Amino acid sequence: MKGIMLQGTGSDVGKSVLVTALCRILARKNRKVTPFKSQNMSNNSYVTVDGKEIGRAQGVQAEAAKTEANVYMNPILLKPRSTMDSEVVLFGEVYSTYSGRSYREHFYKKGIEAIKKALTELAKRHEYVVIEGAGSPVEVNLNDRELVNMKVAQVADVPVILIADIERGGVFASVVGTLQLLSNEDRKRVKGIIINKFRGDSSLFTDGVSWIEAYTGVKVVGVIPYYDHISIEGEDSLSIQNSLIKEGKKGDNGLDIAIITLPYVSNYTDLEPLAAEKDVYLRFVKNKTEFGNPDAVIIPGTKSTFHDLKYLKDNGLDIILQKYVEAGGTLVGLCGGYQMLGELLIDEAGTDTDLVGNKMKGLNIAPLKTYFNEKKLTIRSEGKLGSERWNCSKKISGFEIHLGRTLTTAEDVEPFLMIENRPEGVCLHEGKVIGTYLHHLFHNDEWRASWLNRIRKDRGMQQCAVLNLAEVRDQGYEKLADHVETYLDIDYILDVIESWKGNGQQS
Incomplete structure (x- = not known):
């Protein structure tokens, strides 16, 4: 199975949304594509047809990919029970409850086994996998036992696209700093950079793109303008609250x-x-x-x-x-x-x-x-x-x-x-x-x-007709895919996927 992994310079840079968009873009090109996230932390669950529990984001991404969600798309789901403990859901079923430290110390080997099994099963059913990372790949205090970023890219043996959120400021430092902190082996996997959530005239960032490419040696594959009309579901309560609130006041109507x-x-x-x-x-x-x-x-x-x-x-x-x-x-x-x-x-x-x-x-x-x-x-x-x-x-x-x-x-x-x-x-x-x-x-x-x-x-008030939610959701995926595809070099990404030879090499 061929694939690509989207990692970020930090949390909330748009990984979930861009994985969703890429899944729909590839599905529209008649690729049998599946999303994958090795480990998710969220109390927003999705129940598969066989009654198993996975992260909501992977259920949404499966819809975008026009495929049925299953537990192999998200083998490990962490559901916070307090500020210290999380319930571990393994392949859709409750496995145990761990503190952060005990999880790192006692679950790591089990987690690697689960990731390998999940990717093997997905490969039997799909030709492409779009993998979502979590947080940053250079959390140096955690990287020796991480289960979500470069370790997953190594296990799946796929190239990586790095996403940076320009809205936060400091986009040059976040991109360069992330690449600098990666090992030489992991840095070879990074074959593209996406600048996400750009506001204003993107032509003003042309020199910025040139500088990033010259300094890092990595191609900027897209500058994605901020998208105000995301109608897909979020992972956590904060992102969902933000997406649910309409602008303006209710008024009398x-x-x-x-x-x-x-x-x-x-x-x-x-x-x-x-x-x-x-x-x-x-x-x-x-x-x-x-x-x-x-x-x-x-x-x-x-x-x-x-x-x-x-x-x-x-x-x-x-x-x-x-x-x-x-x-x-x-x-x-x-x-x-x-x-x-x-x-x-x-x-x-x-x-x-x-x-x-x-x-x-x-x-x-x-x-x-x-x-x-x-x-x-x-x-x-x-x-x-x-x-x-x-x-x-x-x-x-x-x-x-x-x-x-x-x-x-x-x-x-x-x-x-x-x-x-x-x-x-x-x-x-x-x-x-x-x-x-x-x-x-x-x-x-x-x-x-x-x-x-x-x-x-x-x-x-006036009565309203029945709204077909499935149509609304599918239109949301289509509009998101249209938006991202307009600004992303999809041909380059497809070439990276197809030409990848493994272990950091391209043909």
């Missing part, structure tokens, strides 16, 4: 939907379909002073329900949410947010708090108790709505990733869904309050339109 901001939020990508709706404005609420008078509120998922529920209470949002529901407000709790709606949370196995039997009172909005189990449930699910109040004829599909088992404490509680005769979630107050474990609920176009139109009706 839009829906104000408040998202409760959680320290250990997971799967913020559940909310991105709402951002695609033209009259929906999402804002992120950290405390009671920011709450205002929203048209609807969403409590998203979390990697630590106990911790984030305490955070809500400490910030006074528990009382605000209770009063909001009592006044007839619209509220949706997703996964961990669903668990918080109940009366009581019990950490039976100590999997959420590391304290077996730990208990905490919930928001007391729904008659529920949640028990935290030892084994995580990770499945794709499809079910029917529990009532006919929604103008939605299609089944609801999504995925579940959770440790908790949530039970109702009252009779005749209406389930939100019926999944293979199993009641799932709750639907209270004539549909004003919904709790569910189902991630990607809002990715169901017909249901999302029905839910929003009920809110629009309450506001006296």
Whole structure:
């Protein structure tokens, strides 16, 4: 399998986005291409068709590559549980929990084996691989046991393109410094440089390109202008919040939907379909002073329900949410947010708090108790709505990733869904309050339109037609690919891929 690896001079220089773009560009050229990232750190998961968990970014990149996502595209997923510990998901399943130091000391050999296995499996199905690095390849204090940058390029034996973010400033120093700190062997792999996020007249940077090429001996293969219309999903909560917020104020003609901001939020990508709706404005609420008078509120998922529920209470949002529901407000709790709606949370196995039997009172909005189990449930699910109040004829599909088992404490509680005769979630107050474990609920176009139109009706606003999210997403990939291909020397990159002989050599 032939390929290329995109590494960066630092974090957030645009590696994920450019890998996504390159995957779509190659797919449009009828190449069987796959994304790959050896190790991802993110609480935004993607569930594969066989019910396994990988980083969300690789699921998105697979869509751009027009291929089905699988665990070999991201064999190692680190899901932060605290500032010190992360849960390690290996080939889609929970493997263990490590501190940063113990992970480096005890997992490295296992990680190398996983990377080799994943690349071998991908080679059986694809002709090209586009590999994403992480952070910088010259973190000199970590490089002896790194699993994400030049070690991966060596294992895969592919050339490297280095990405630098000019918006940050210091682009010349970041490029030169990175190359200088690489070993001679690794430096030979770097066959191109991309200057990303350029603003203004790119002709003003012509001398800059000439200087970089003359000083480093490496070709600048593209100066990519800043792209304001990225509609693909991000990896972390900060990037996603930035991408979801519309410019300008809501005014009187839009829906104000408040998202409760959680320290250990997971799967913020559940909310991105709402951002695609033209009259929906999402804002992120950290405390009671920011709450205002929203048209609807969403409590998203979390990697630590106990911790984030305490955070809500400490910030006074528990009382605000209770009063909001009592006044007839619209509220949706997703996964961990669903668990918080109940009366009581019990950490039976100590999997959420590391304290077996730990208990905490919930928001007391729904008659529920949640028990935290030892084994995580990770499945794709499809079910029917529990009532006919929604103008939605299609089944609801999504995925579940959770440790908790949530039970109702009252009779005749209406389930939100019926999944293979199993009641799932709750639907209270004539549909004003919904709790569910189902991630990607809002990715169901017909249901999302029905839910929003009920809110629009309450506001006296015009109803909107169903938005086809799949078309919007695919158009987003196409527009991104068009933008990048305009400014990137694709012929040169293809030549580098095809002529690569291995071990730092080209024909």
